[in-house]
Amino acid sequence: MSLTRAQQPLRTPLAPVRTRLAHPVLLLTGILLVALNMRACLAAISPMVGEIQRTFGLSATASGLITTVPVLFQGVGAPLTPRLTRRFGTERVVLGAVLVLGAGVLVRVLPSVAALYAGCVVIGVAIAVLNVSMPGLVKREFPQRAAAMTGVYSTTMLVGATLAAGTSVPLEHVLGGGWRASLSAWSLLALVAAVAWLPQVLRGRQARAAVLPQPRTASLAPLVPAAGPSIPGLWRTPLAWQISLFMGISSLMVYTLVAWLPTILADHGMSRDEAGLVFAFSNLVQVVGAFLVPLLAGRMTNQRALAVLMAALNAVGVSGLLLAPVSGAWVAAAVLGVAQGGSLGLAIAFIVLRTDSAAGAARLGSMSQAVGYLIAALGPVGGGALHQLTGSWTPVLVLLLLLAGAAALAGWGAGRNRTL
Incomplete structure (x- = not known):
């Protein structure tokens, strides 16, 4: 007896549809631009914090919120992303997030304090969606080279940060519109990334068409249905919490220095231009750690020693800022660059290495980034408040030194050779 058209089972493709839109170069270009x-x-905003503070008459605590708000909403937005990708597909969600990110950049430079913080909220939510979507997408598209591609992806993020940190002040001079013109220019990069990502959205449409015919009640799936089961009891799993805490503490250290490193150096007598260059140099060196550490992690049975090494390097770099904040700034920036880039790459690698499917990576990524960025959000505003209370950057740096030890403990657990 033959089945009717509506009763026939779904014909789900096991691989993406083979068209020119599926060319690896197009996919890789899109991933890198995103x-x-x-x-x-x-x-980009870090070298401008002093100017923004003077423009609006903000306190140090309120200035710290400029960096804290996007990080906070990265944590708030992360749990929503798996639901969005199931409903609309990863490709369309990534495109939407990039466009929203560009819009947030423009809102942030409007002439009011409310718009400044509203833009930060929009930016944080957009980055949250991308933070959760991209590791699962990398694992799905490059299953045999997930660790290596994680290194490439992490490195590219930091290249973008380096370019932004190093060119924000020069852009201000070239464009002649102050900090607003300099910051708004980065919306163009989001537009370019959105255009480059369009082929993947079109490919997703072709793949969804390929699974038809299907029952009328069935919803359209993402490009390739996620293989593998979900992770039951994820929020009760010690390993998931250790990964989340490693990401959170490492990110807190990163974002505290993203917010305040140029100011710390300037307050100790360094010129604003040189402080911006030191900050850009630290971001540049992060590229080395972000690329090499995930590659090393993928070749190791466990990553415990690597996690402890990254925490130790963070401690050494912070100690350099404590002991010689001007004369030792370049050396401290180099050490911190390797440590922070490596910690970021390792945290993302943990998401890939501790799961056995794209669905699992998305779930763990959602949890670890929700917890991680909520922790990280405490750094910039907390650092500003502590400096305002004490009148010194020393307590802030001492606290970061203690947190490096906590990151080592969390990394020792996260680096175990286990799969969720």
Whole structure:
């Protein structure tokens, strides 16, 4: 007895539809351009914090919120992303997030304090969606080279941050419109990334068409249905919490220095231009750690020693800022660059290495980034408040030194050779 058209089972493709839109070069170009945007708009604002503070008459605590708000909403937005990708497909969600990111950059430079913080909220939510979507997409598209591609993806994020940190002040001079003109220019990078990502959205449409015919009640699936089961009891799993805490503490250290490193150096007598260059140099060196550490992690049985090494390097770099904040700034920036880039790459690699499917990576990524960025959000505003209370940057740096030890403990657990 033959089945009717509506009763026939779904014909789900096991691989993406083979068209010119599926060419690896197009996919890789899209991934890299999206990744370039994910840190640029945050790093671009750091050398401008002093000017923004003077423009609106903000306190140090309120100035810290400029960096804290996007990080906070990265944590708030992360749990929503798996639901969005199931409903609309990863490709369309990524495109939407990039466009929203560009819009947030423009809202942030409107002439009011409310718009400044509203733009930060929009940017944070957009980055949250990309933070959760991209590791699962990388694992799905490059299953045999997930660790290596994670390194490339992490490196590209930091390249974007380096370009933004190093060119924000020069852009201000070239464009002649002050900090607003300089910051708004980064919306163009988001537009370029959106155009480059369009082929993947079109490919997703072709793949969804390929699974038809299907029952009328069935919803259209993403490009390739996620293989593998979900992770039951994820929020009760110690390993998931250790990964989340490693990401959170490492990110807190990163975002505290993203917000305040140029100011710390300037307050100790360094010129504003040189402080911006030191900050850009630190971001540049992060590229080395972000590329090499995930590659090393993928070749290791466990990554415990690597996690402890990254925490130790963070401690050494912070100690350099404590002991010689001007004369030792370049050396401290180099050490911190390797440590922070490596910690970022390792945290993302943990998401890939501790799961056995794209669905699992998305779920773990959602949890670890929700917890991680909520922790990280405490750094910039907390650092500003502590400096305002004490009148010194020393307590802030001492606290970061203690947190490096906590990151080592979390990394020791996260680096175990286990799969969720």
